[in-house]
Amino acid sequence: MQNAAIVILNYNGVEMLRKFLPSVTQFSTYPVIVADNGSSDDSVRLILNEFPQIRLIQLESNFGFTGGYNRALNLLKGSFDYYILLNSDIQVEQDWDLKLVQFLEENKEAAAVQPKILSFPNQGFFDYAGAGGGFIDGLGYPYCRGRIFDTIEMDKHQYDDAIEVDWASGACMAVRANVFHQAGGFDERFFAHMEEIDLCWKIRKMGYSIHYLGISKVWHVGGGTLNRNNPWKTFLNFRNNLLMLHQNLTSSSFASVYLTRMLLDLLAALVFVLRGNFQDGKAVLKAHMDFHKIKTTSVRSKNKIEVDFPASPSSVKSILWDYYIKGRKTYRDL
Incomplete structure (x- = not known):
């Protein structure tokens, strides 16, 4: 078994x-x-022509981020101790991957x-996806050190540390291969977006921790496959x-959270419409309808730590409240 492999999922990129x-x-290192x-x-x-040193896995169709990675990593199962998932639109520095694997070792x-x-197009700033480590608030809204909603911080070495976080970004993360498979991989109902947060939540309920390592740096273009403002x-x-x-979440906890989320999401849809983004407003409503169609296929995780939000490094109850009402725009203001 080899130590690690960098696996890039590509679709028309x-x-x-x-x-x-x-x-x-x-x-x-x-x-x-590349899994196509x-x-x-x-x-x-x-x-095939310009990078013969790279192993190519060809999948027969577009299975999305979740299905594509699941199929590719299942083919690699038993061959590596660690997978390093990397988006195709990322520039790296020397030994970035070695630092991540050494941390896990x-x-x-x-x-x-x-x-x-960090952001590739906006040099000196954090990237939207992952930034300085990801967290989840008490209502399930994700945010990052270095990026809360659309407020993105400059990198002033304020997050050069190593800390425990709620989730690691799917744009670039190193994960233990055996844990990835034990957790069941990515939930393919997601297709793309937030699947890594769900995976990290499941992994944490298994008793493991998720981390951020500031001494390893990469630069991400972002939006290469799907623009952030796209209704889809x-x-x-x-x-x-x-x-x-x-x-x-347990059934009772989800029912409580969903009532609040339904009101907040309806408000978000209204804001989209008032700003002239009618398709985004419709997308929010469609999201709730589609959720109810497919939620019955959910298999609640039954891992050895049965808690709702597993002992989070973050203590933020509502990032919406802190950001929009209290005006706390950066992680250090929380």
Whole structure:
């Protein structure tokens, strides 16, 4: 069994691969594997012709982030101790991957760890996806050190530490292979977005911890596959957040949280409409409808620690309240 592998899931991302694979192959310690999610562009040809040192896994169609990674990692099962999941639109620095794996080797209770994720297009700022480590508030809303909603901080070395977090970003995270499979991998109902938060929640309920390591840095383009303002992304984010809560909370706790979330999400839909974003408003309503259609397929996790929000490093009850009412725009203000 080899120690680790960097696994990049690709779907019609030939330009991103052409731009960023050179830095990944140059500055990484571990072998790179590209799992192609049934691309119709020249992605496969690019890998075969220009990156012969990279192992290519070809999937027959687009199974989304969740299904694509599940299928690719199932093919690699038993071959590696650690998987390093990496988006195709990320630039890395020397030994970024080695630092993540060494952290997991030295901290046996840790199941996953993410690096500092900075913005590639907005140099000097944190990236939207993951930033300086992810958290969940008491209503299930995710936020990050370095990014709360649309407020993104400059990197002034304020998060160069190593801490325990609620979730690690799917844009770049190292995870123990055996724990990933024991947790059942990603929930394929999600397709894309928030699946890593759900996975980390399940892993934490198994008794492991999730971490952030600030001495490892990567730079993320973001929105390469789906723009943040796309109504389809709005739909996925709202629906998948409800799926995550339904799967991981007890029935009574979910019922209580859902009543509040339903009111807040309706308010969010109204705000979208008032701002002229009618499709986003419809996406929120559609998210609730679709959640009720598929929630019966949920299999609540039955791991050895039966708690709702497992002892979180974060103590924020409502990030919405802190951000919009109290005006606390950065993590250090909370």
